[in-house]
Amino acid sequence: MFTTKTKNPAVRGLRVLAACLVLAVVGGLADTASAADVLKLKDGRTLEGEIIREVDGYIWLKYKLGGLEQETMFTPSEIVSVERGAESAAANTEPVQKVDEQAAKPARPGVPRGAVLTMEEMVGQYMTAYALQQARPMLEEELGSEGERIVVLRVKSGGGYTLEVQKLLDEIHFNYKPRFHTVGWIDSAISAAAMTSHILEEIYFTPQGNYGACTEFMGASYIASKGRSLEERLHQMEKVSALSGYDYRLMRSMQIDDPLSVTVTPDGRVDYYQDEESGDILVNRKGKILTLNAVTAEKIRFSRGTAATLPELTKAMGYKEIDWIGKDEPGVLWPVTKAERWTQQYRQKTAEDERRLGEYITNYQQQVAAATQVPRDQRGAFVNRARASLSRIVSMTRNNPAFLYFTFNMPTREDFDEWIEDQEQFLRDLMR
Amino acid sequence: MQWNGLKKFGRAAAAGLLIAVGGVGLVNGVPVLAQGQTQAEPGQDMLIFANGTVMYGKIVSETASSIRFKGKSHGLEFETEYQKANILEIKRAKDAPAGEAKPAAAPAAKNSPRTAPPDDDGIQRRPYYWITLNGGFGTDISQTPIRQAIKDAKEQKAEVIIIELDASWKDEMGEELPDDTANFNQIFRAEDIVPIIVEEVPRDWENPPKIVVWVKQAMGGAALMPLVVKDIYFSSNARMGGLGDLSLMFARAQGDKVVHEKLMSARLGHAQGWAIAGGHDPRLVDALALIPYTLSVTFENGEPVLYEGMPRTAGDELLTDDGRGENFDTVEQRVRGETNDVLTLNARTARLINFSKGTIDTREQLLRELNLDRVGKDVSNRSERILSDWSRGLENAQRQLRRLLEDFAEVRVMPPGDFSERTKARGQRLRIIEQMIGLLRRWGEGLDPYFLYGYGIPSEEDLNIMRETIKLEQLKDRK
Numbered sequence: 069m070f071t072t073k074t075k076n077p078a079v080r081g082l083r084v085l086a087a088c089l090v091l092a093v094v095g096g097l098a099d100t101a102s103a104a105d106v107l108k109l110k111d112g113r114t115l116e117g118e119i120i121r122e123v124d125g126y127i128w129l130k131y132k133l134g135g136l137e138q139e140t141m142f143t144p145s146e147i148v149s150v151e152r153g154a155e156s157a158a159a160n161t162e163p164v165q166k167v168d169e170q171a172a173k174p175a176r177p178g179v180p181r182g183a184v185l186t187m188e189e190m191v192g193q194y195m196t197a198y199a200l201q202q203a204r205p206m207l208e209e210e211l212g213s214e215g216e217r218i219v220v221l222r223v224k225s226g227g228g229y230t231l232e233v234q235k236l237l238d239e240i241h242f243n244y245k246p247r248f249h250t251v252g253w254i255d256s257a258i259s260a261a262a263m264t265s266h267i268l269e270e271i272y273f274t275p276q277g278n279y280g281a282c283t284e285f286m287g288a289s290y291i292a293s294k295g296r297s298l299e300e301r302l303h304q305m306e307k308v309s310a311l312s313g314y315d316y317r318l319m320r321s322m323q324i325d326d327p328l329s330v331t332v333t334p335d336g337r338v339d340y341y342q343d344e345e346s347g348d349i350l351v352n353r354k355g356k357i358l359t360l361n362a363v364t365a366e367k368i369r370f371s372r373g374t375a376a377t378l379p380e381l382t383k384a385m386g387y388k389e390i391d392w393i394g395k396d397e398p399g400v401l402w403p404v405t406k407a408e409r410w411t412q413q414y415r416q417k418t419a420e421d422e423r424r425l426g427e428y429i430t431n432y433q434q435q436v437a438a439a440t441q442v443p444r445d446q447r448g449a450f451v452n453r454a455r456a457s458l459s460r461i462v463s464m465t466r467n468n469p470a471f472l473y474f475t476f477n478m479p480t481r482e483d484f485d486e487w488i489e490d491q492e493q494f495l496r497d498l499m500r
Numbered sequence: 501m502q503w504n505g506l507k508k509f510g511r512a513a514a515a516g517l518l519i520a521v522g523g524v525g526l527v528n529g530v531p532v533l534a535q536g537q538t539q540a541e542p543g544q545d546m547l548i549f550a551n552g553t554v555m556y557g558k559i560v561s562e563t564a565s566s567i568r569f570k571g572k573s574h575g576l577e578f579e580t581e582y583q584k585a586n587i588l589e590i591k592r593a594k595d596a597p598a599g600e601a602k603p604a605a606a607p608a609a610k611n612s613p614r615t616a617p618p619d620d621d622g623i624q625r626r627p628y629y630w631i632t633l634n635g636g637f638g639t640d641i642s643q644t645p646i647r648q649a650i651k652d653a654k655e656q657k658a659e660v661i662i663i664e665l666d667a668s669w670k671d672e673m674g675e676e677l678p679d680d681t682a683n684f685n686q687i688f689r690a691e692d693i694v695p696i697i698v699e700e701v702p703r704d705w706e707n708p709p710k711i712v713v714w715v716k717q718a719m720g721g722a723a724l725m726p727l728v729v730k731d732i733y734f735s736s737n738a739r740m741g742g743l744g745d746l747s748l749m750f751a752r753a754q755g756d757k758v759v760h761e762k763l764m765s766a767r768l769g770h771a772q773g774w775a776i777a778g779g780h781d782p783r784l785v786d787a788l789a790l791i792p793y794t795l796s797v798t799f800e801n802g803e804p805v806l807y808e809g810m811p812r813t814a815g816d817e818l819l820t821d822d823g824r825g826e827n828f829d830t831v832e833q834r835v836r837g838e839t840n841d842v843l844t845l846n847a848r849t850a851r852l853i854n855f856s857k858g859t860i861d862t863r864e865q866l867l868r869e870l871n872l873d874r875v876g877k878d879v880s881n882r883s884e885r886i887l888s889d890w891s892r893g894l895e896n897a898q899r900q901l902r903r904l905l906e907d908f909a910e911v912r913v914m915p916p917g918d919f920s921e922r923t924k925a926r927g928q929r930l931r932i933i934e935q936m937i938g939l940l941r942r943w944g945e946g947l948d949p950y951f952l953y954g955y956g957i958p959s960e961e962d963l964n965i966m967r968e969t970i971k972l973e974q975l976k977d978r979k
Contacts, residue, residue: 256769256770256773258769275776278772278773280765281769283759290755291755292759356765359766359769360769426961441976449975
């Protein structure tokens with residue numbers, strides 16, 4: 069279920085703009101996309117395309133393979149050399165570097181290596197499967213191939229789009245868990261963030277941690293999912309609970325107003341009851357929606373422990389020591405890996421783009437309008453400014469493809485590219 | 501599809517109007533009189549009330565619990581009786597020579613020496629750092645100055661940080677608000693601040709200091725600040741609460757009840773979490789926030805034990821009832837600050853349940869209580885400066901923003917109105933826009949949304965659009 073309405077008036081403006089502007093010949097953006105950056109890889113391949121992002125030697129290349137355009141990230145260890153096309157020089161942020169020394173260091177025998185990766189803000193827009201996918205190869209590189217590799221997903225999110233939840237669940241379950249010992253460290257996992265975290269068998273809370281309130285609803289109307297869509301969501305989380313070993317009734321009380329009580333037997337077994345009386349511990353009253361705090365989560369054995377700091381987490385996980393990789397940075401509670409730095413930058417740019425989207429669009433509109441108001445021979449400066457605004461809009465979708473769907477209501481990259489091509493053509497026509 | 505940008509929603513809502521719990525907004529039990537006089541005249545007594553009011557005049561008579569007072573306000577003489585419980589300090593004529601008047605917010609702090617005796621007496625001094633937080637919560641009391649003060653405390657090697665918290669709780673007209681007004685959503689503003697104590701101090705300090713909060717007033721979002729520490733003291737007239745609108749927040753909202761319950765649950769989970777981080781019983785948050793929630797206290801071996809429900813024995817005490825039927829707080833109770841549909845902690849109840857370690861009314865008393873009066877060394881020389889610089893800067897930024905907006909509107913193309921003059925006018929406007937952007941970036945966290953909305957201050961994004969419009973006009977213009 070998906071609504072085509074957007075809460076951002078500026079985006080509505082974009083759609084109006086898209087509808088109003090002259091749509092003509094296809095072409096344009098592909099010229100830019102095919103600018104020749106050449107990547108030589110250790111596996112012998114030579115790829116030609118456009119470098120669209122670089123962080124610490126990691127390169128994201130947009131190129132065509134068998135006529136199909138795709139974006140792939142390459143780690144420094146995969147790259148032999150980079151030849152840059154003249155047009156891509158501006159997009160280049162940092163030179164290709166070797167993996168830092170700490171990541172390259174061999175693991176100490178018997179000491180696991182660990183990394184903290186944050187999953188924050190709105191699910192679907194900031195907390196996305198895409199971000200996890202991009203971070204994964206960096207984590208593999210940094211954690212090395214020897215010994216136990218731990219990834220701690222530190223969650224701090226007030227929820228978001230349930231549409232993203234299955235993608236996140238799949239990425240964690242099928243790609244993270246087989247590669248890493250993946251655990252959750254919950255600072256705040258509300259709604260879609262809790263549903264995502266529920267795929268993790270091993271969960272810890274911060275003292276202030278909270279987890280739950282998973283009732284699905286539609287936007288500002290506060291209308292809860294009902295009927296089939298509700299059953300689908302309940303069933304989805306029953307399957308997730310089964311995969312991760314949690315009693316399905318726990319999540320159910322977070323989704324609908326079912327009561328819940330729990331008994332923890334002396335041998336550590338936890339029995340769940342969908343009523344207020346049968347269990348020793350009343351977890352949720354009838355008519356209420358459950359949000360767990362750290363105390364209750366630990367009491368009912370949902371959380372394996374409560375940890376405020378990384379040393380406390382290490383201890384709660386049952387380790388004497390873990391080599392937490394990454395660099396200490398002021399203002400961050402854990403060493404920052406390249407994967408984490410990329411994730412932070414991804415969120416920062418997403419936040420800035422989300423905040424400034426209206427500005428990008430309004431400026432584009434007024435630049436185009438100004439260009440049409442002056443004689444043809446004076447349009448160059450206006451068209452150039454319009455191109456810069458358009459490139460900002462393109463850039464935001466490259467950093468975060470979630471904008472395509474959730475903001476521009478364009479289901480695929482091709483739809484968006486087509487729209488951009490139309491705009492490019494329109495700008496070219498203005499100059500003729 | 502589901503959308504729940506909880507934090508963003510909370511921030512937006514926090515900027516909304518305060519909700520009167522139960523729908524009644526009344527004036528506090530303490531009389532608030534208009535003041536004209538700003539300092540004591542010779543022979544005048546001075547009464548300093550906990551709500552900040554200062555009265556000058558003559559004490560006519562006095563009992564153990566009340567004072568009959570004759571004074572003048574804006575030229576009008578009056579004589580009335582005040583309860584001593586509402587008075588923070590009484591300065592009698594002989595104690596209060598002319599010109600000594602001072603604000604009630606921190607009467608002891610101003611007079612007491614800020615520096616401990618020299619260290620040459622052989623006593624090992626324990627450095628402590630005093631942070632006075634007063635003014636508007638989220639504006640004067642904000643993360644940047646608090647972070648700066650804590651950083652300074654670290655540089656001064658403080659072993660104890662004392663936070664004197666007196667957050668104002670007033671309506672838009674500046675009138676003190678009663679206990680039964682609330683703004684739960686302000687906790688999302690507080691979540692920008694409390695991690696400094698909960699996360700940053702343990703992270704940044706090798707030996708984290710003991711943090712003490714002395715509560716004078718902590719209503720709304722400010723209530724989260726005492727909740728995240730263990731060592732709490734209340735002043736005699738302190739109050740902590742203003743979170744009791746959670747049950748009412750969605751009472752008239754559209755949609756399904758189950759969604760309203762979800763949204764309340766998530767909010768409660770946030771606040772409970774911070775209480776747990778501070779080592780407190782999370783049920784305290786339920787009592788502060790939820791009208792139907794009933795909480796009582798019993799005593800086992802002299803220690804208070806909280807339990808849900810009405811009192812079971814005569815020795816137990818009800819903290820908050822379910823607010824239903826005859827339990828619904830009456831107007832009389834509301835006026836007198838005696839409500840219990842939701843909990844508003846005062847010095848007595850906070851002490852009763854061991855939330856507060858003691859009732860303290862002066863700085864000296866607190867230092868004595870903390871064993872810092874003789875062996876403590878005040879290292880908070882810069883603290884007051886940091887906090888006042890922030891407040892002054894904020895006030896100045898607001899003034900400048902208003903002025904710049906007026907200046908922007910007044911920019912005119914001067915005669916003869918040619919290209920040069922048009923260019924000059926656009927240049928002036930662009931400079932004003934740059935200045936406004938600079939102010940918004942520097943002071944944005946503390947700027948009250950009411951102020952921004954009320955004066956029509958554009959956002960940074962709108963200013964960027966205005967800037968581009970001017971640049972396009974300039975490009976289009978021809979000599």
